[in-house]
Structure formats: C-alpha cells, structure tokens
Amino acid sequence: MSSLLQGVNLYLIGMMGAGKTTVGQLLAQQLSYGFVDTDNIIAQAAGRSINQIFAQEGEAAFRQLESDVLAQVCAYTRLTIATGGGIVLRRENWSYLHHGLIVWLDVPVEIIYNRLAEDTTRPLLQDIDPQSKLRSLLEQRTPLYSQADLHITISKGETPEEIATKVMQAIPSVLKKPISHS
Numbered sequence: 365m366s367s368l369l370q371g372v373n374l375y376l377i378g379m380m381g382a383g384k385t386t387v388g389q390l391l392a393q394q395l396s397y398g399f400v401d402t403d404n405i406i407a408q409a410a411g412r413s414i415n416q417i418f419a420q421e422g423e424a425a426f427r428q429l430e431s432d433v434l435a436q437v438c439a440y441t442r443l444t445i446a447t448g449g450g451i452v453l454r455r456e457n458w459s460y461l462h463h464g465l466i467v468w469l470d471v472p473v474e475i476i477y478n479r480l481a482e483d484t485t486r487p488l489l490q491d492i493d494p495q496s497k498l499r500s501l502l503e504q505r506t507p508l509y510s511q512a513d514l515h516i517t518i519s520k521g522e523t524p525e526e527i528a529t530k531v532m533q534a535i536p537s538v539l540k541k542p543i544s545h546s
C-alpha cells in the first residue's frame with residue numbers, strides 16, 4: 365500500500381471530533397508515514413493552546429496560522445496530516461490539500477456531540493447549545509468536505525482501528541492506475 369501511494373500525502377478532513385487526529389496516527393503507522401497534526405504545530409509554534417489563540421487573537425488570526433502551517437507541511441511527502449475541522453473554509457487551502465489524497469471522515473453530529481461533551485479544547489464548541497452549533501457548522505461545511513477524494517462514512521461503535529482499515533481499503537479506488545502497455 366505504501367508503494368501504491370508513492371509518497372503522496374494523506375490529508376484527513378472532517379468535523380472536530382471526527383477522529384482525524386486519532387485515526388491519522390494509525391494510518392501513518394500502517395503506511396510507514398510520518399504523522400503531523402496542524403493544530404499541534406500551530407500550538408507548538410505559538411507556545412499557546414488553540415483555546416488561547418482563539419481567545420487572544422481571534423478566529424481569523426488562527427485561520428491565517430492554519431494556512432501558513434498547511435503551506436509548509438505540503439512541501440513534504442510521506443505524511444499523514446490531521447487537519448483542523450475548519451481547514452476547508454479557505455479557498456487557498458484547497459490548492460494545498462489537493463497536493464495529496466483528501467479523506468473526509470464523516471461522523472454523525474450525535475456521535476461527535478457525545479465524544480466532545482466533556483471536552484473544553486474546542487473553542488467553537490464553548491457555546492450555550494453545542495449540539496446546534498455542531499449542526500450549523502456541519503451544514504455550512506458539508507459542501508466543502510464533499511470535495512474530498514474519499515468519503516468515509518462512520519457509524520456508532522466503529523473503532524479507530526476499524527476506521528483506519530476502511531480508509532486503507534478505500535485508497536486504491538481513487539489512485540490512478542498505472543498505464544498498461546501490454
């Protein structure tokens with residue numbers, strides 16, 4: 365599989381809580397790829413958490429940092445990249461994402477809500493009604509996530525390992541076949 369991908373990066377997109385960071389690490393192991401998470405790079409470079417960046421500088425500043433990080437990581441090969449859920453919002457980001465294979469982890473809002481109910485690390489969910497917020501974000505972003513090369517639909521109870529296997533099995537369906545001269 366690793367040779368089939370020929371070093372092409374794998375970009376995971378989807379809503380916060382979809383499992384991009386968790387599944388991305390498993391995929392990297394299985395592909396013998398490096399793993400990077402754009403949120404981690406941003407937080408490390410800034411020396412602050414994503415919450416702090418949102419609170420102190422606002423979402424627009426965070427989005428600029430996110431685009432800057434994406435521009436840098438796409439210069440490398442053999443990476444699995446877990447992106448932040450809002451990476452799809454900026455048109456310029458798509459020119460970077462399309463350097464690689466884009467995989468949308470599509471998880472129903474109810475599941476995401478349960479996963480993140482106790483989580484305080486997603487600033488956009490520190491809302492009076494987080495479930496409605498998730499619904500409206502998903503509605504706004506679905507046309508964007510739909511531009512992924514691979515759409516992986518996830519249902520309740522599927523483990524990160526099972527989801528990684530599903531992605532691995534789906535990859536050949538979107539790779540260009542070598543031209544046969546026989």
Ligand SMILES: Nc1ncnc2c1ncn2[C@@H]1O[C@H](COP(=O)(O)OP(=O)(O)O)[C@@H](O)[C@H]1O
Nearest residue numbers: 379380381382383384385386387479522523524
């Ligand atoms: N398939 C899964 N089943 C159950 N919990 C999961 C699954 N994938 C991720 N999680 C949990 O959901 C939370 C969000 O996962 P994470 O990988 O950080 O998502 P993302 O990077 O897309 O925001 C974490 O607590 C993680 O352990």
Ligand SMILES: O=C(O)C1=C[C@@H](OP(=O)(O)O)[C@@H](O)[C@H](O)C1
Nearest residue numbers: 379380381403448449450486487
């Ligand atoms: O959906 C979003 O706009 C965001 C998702 C987060 O990443 P995860 O998708 O890894 O949670 C993080 O980038 C930030 O809180 C904004």
Ligand SMILES: [Mg+2]
Nearest residue numbers: 384385446447
């Ligand atoms: Mg993440």
